[in-house]
Amino acid sequence: MSVARSDELFTPDPTKPTAEDRMAELNLSLSPEIDYDLDSMFPKTEGWGWKSQMKKKAKLIQQIEPELLDCLHEGERVLYVAKGVRYSFVEFYFMGLWASMINHTQFVLTNLRVLMIHCNSRGKAKRTFWMLYYSQIEKFKGTWNGMLNLKLKDGKKLSFSGFSKSDRKEMPTIFQQALDRYRESGFDPTTSQSLENLCSYCKDQVPAQTHTCDNCGATYWTPTQLAWRSFVFPSWGDFLMGHTSIAVLEMFGGIITWTTLLIGLQRWAETGNTVPLVVALFAFVIAHSIDAIITVKIAKKGLHPRTMPDPA
Numbered sequence: 001m002s003v004a005r006s007d008e009l010f011t012p013d014p015t016k017p018t019a020e021d022r023m024a025e026l027n028l029s030l031s032p033e034i035d036y037d038l039d040s041m042f043p044k045t046e047g048w049g050w051k052s053q054m055k056k057k058a059k060l061i062q063q064i065e066p067e068l069l070d071c072l073h074e075g076e077r078v079l080y081v082a083k084g085v086r087y088s089f090v091e092f093y094f095m096g097l098w099a100s101m102i103n104h105t106q107f108v109l110t111n112l113r114v115l116m117i118h119c120n121s122r123g124k125a126k127r128t129f130w131m132l133y134y135s136q137i138e139k140f141k142g143t144w145n146g147m148l149n150l151k152l153k154d155g156k157k158l159s160f161s162g163f164s165k166s167d168r169k170e171m172p173t174i175f176q177q178a179l180d181r182y183r184e185s186g187f188d189p190t191t192s193q194s195l196e197n198l199c200s201y202c203k204d205q206v207p208a209q210t211h212t213c214d215n216c217g218a219t220y221w222t223p224t225q226l227a228w229r230s231f232v233f234p235s236w237g238d239f240l241m242g243h244t245s246i247a248v249l250e251m252f253g254g255i256i257t258w259t260t261l262l263i264g265l266q267r268w269a270e271t272g273n274t275v276p277l278v279v280a281l282f283a284f285v286i287a288h289s290i291d292a293i294i295t296v297k298i299a300k301k302g303l304h305p306r307t308m309p310d311p312a
């Protein structure tokens with residue numbers, strides 16, 4: 001696989017201090033095993049706020065370095081890293097601001113593709129990984145309110161918000177340059193869907209609708225498996241997906257609906273009155289169905305590990 005070198009595009013301005021010198025000044029270091037294009041990653045090396053910006057960004061990158069090492073191919077060069085929040089209308093509708101808690105994503109723009117790593121609010125990598133070849137991006141747009149919208153070749157749309165002010169300023173340029181370069185080179189690898197899932201363990205591609213990694217044997221929950229669990233007891237699916245804080249909240253809801261149902265059953269057994277039971281059952285089915293539907297929506301977005309890779 002030949003990849004156009006990116007060096008020529010990001011020639012640093014000779015009148016500005018280089019990112020490398022500035023990092024040394026601040027005593028910041030990144031893994032020497034990863035090929036970083038420091039000048040495109042840290043375009044701001046002078047002026048107001050460069051120091052704090054650089055420190056913050058370096059810290060963010062350090063949070064995903066072990067995973068990045070696993071993800072990157074030979075000759076793959078990191079051009080930019082930023083953290084945002086993936087936006088989903090359904091989740092925000094039902095969960096409000098809580099939805100952003102489970103949608104933090106680190107974006108890694110390389111000379112080959114865009115890697116996305118699910119992370120916590122501090123940027124620490126979680127277990128779900130995606131990748132997107134530039135050739136799969138039909139349209140890319142940064143909006144006035146700081147959203148980043150992507151329209152993908154397979155018709156899917158992705159929206160992200162929550163980028164820092166400097167990222168909002170710098171990222172579109174780097175993105176556009178990478179896209180333009182890809183259009184010129186015509187590099188268009190085949191994929192099973194625009195936003196490909198990567199195995200949580202070996203970081204190999206796991207094709208659409210597949211829940212076993214061919215390379216290492218790790219298995220993943222299917223959305224249906226998770227939805228049924230969430231229907232039986234709200235929060236179960238979210239616990240399995242590792243969304244613990246949201247799951248704890250849902251668990252209280254589940255305790256209430258189950259208790260109400262059991263009280264209804266008891267009344268019916270004792271008095272023969274079916275009204276409390278019917279009301280409780282109605283509420284139970286509605287609430288648990290909503291939870292199951294949201295679980296499916298969330299689960300479909302990426303892979304959630306079920307069993308570890310084969311030891312062999």
Ligand SMILES: [Zn+2]
Pocket residue numbers: 199200201202203204213214215216217218309
């Ligand atoms: Zn694997």
